[in-house]
Amino acid sequence: MLNEMLNAFYNPIEAVEDARRFGDWSSTIIVMAVAAVLLAITPIIALKSFAWEASLIAFVAFFAGVFLGGLFLMIALAILGAKKPGYFESVTSISYSTAPLSLALFAASVLLLIPTLGILLATLVAVTGGIVMAATHIRAIMELTKADLLTALVAPWIVASIGVAMSYLATAWSFISFFATMAMNATG
Numbered sequence: 001m002l003n004e005m006l007n008a009f010y011n012p013i014e015a016v017e018d019a020r021r022f023g024d025w026s027s028t029i030i031v032m033a034v035a036a037v038l039l040a041i042t043p044i045i046a047l048k049s050f051a052w053e054a055s056l057i058a059f060v061a062f063f064a065g066v067f068l069g070g071l072f073l074m075i076a077l078a079i080l081g082a083k084k085p086g087y088f089e090s091v092t093s094i095s096y097s098t099a100p101l102s103l104a105l106f107a108a109s110v111l112l113l114i115p116t117l118g119i120l121l122a123t124l125v126a127v128t129g130g131i132v133m134a135a136t137h138i139r140a141i142m143e144l145t146k147a148d149l150l151t152a153l154v155a156p157w158i159v160a161s162i163g164v165a166m167s168y169l170a171t172a173w174s175f176i177s178f179f180a181t182m183a184m185n186a187t188g
Contacts, residue, residue, distance in 0.1 A: 006025075008099035009034070012136040019092050028088070032095040035133075036062040046109035064092050069159060073141075076155040083146035086139035093144050097137035104129020131141050 007015035008031045019027065039057035039062055071090030077085035108122035108129070141152040 037103040089144035093140035101133035
């Protein structure tokens with residue numbers, strides 16, 4: 001089991017194949033926990049400042065985002081016609097694809113400690129991690145849900161674009177509410 005978990009960080013395709021074969025929630029949760037810890041530690045190293053509140057929020061937000069994103073991805077995959085659009089498959093595809101990115105961002109934060117050259121090296125590592133994450137996500141969706149390439153590309157795009165749109169609308173609504181309250185208080 002330990003090897004399957006670690007594969008998510010250094011050999012994500014093999015980890016996805018193991019997840020398809022074994023269907024083990026515990027491996028998925030542990031991979032998520034390790035990725036969340038790496039993502040929570042990353043800003044502490046990069047900023048050279050211990051902001052435990054921000055790290056705790058990042059840790060909790062990561063778990064909530066993966067579980068909620070898994071639900072939304074499952075819905076999109078089911079509507080688009082994936083053959084096995086289960087919740088486990090959706091959550092696992094997200095968590096296993098974020099593992100290499102979290103490791104890359106952690107490594108990039110360490111590289112930022114190197115004067116001058118560290119920025120270039122950190123950028124290269126972070127970009128590589130992002131590419132591996134995106135490719136692993138598409139491959140994981142295809143492997144785990146038995147979706148074709150088009151479905152595996154479109155479903156996460158739908159989830160991400162709607163998430164961005166809803167965030168924008170929530171922010172806009174907050175500003176509108178704030179300014180409407182200010183205007184009402186100023187006039188009366």
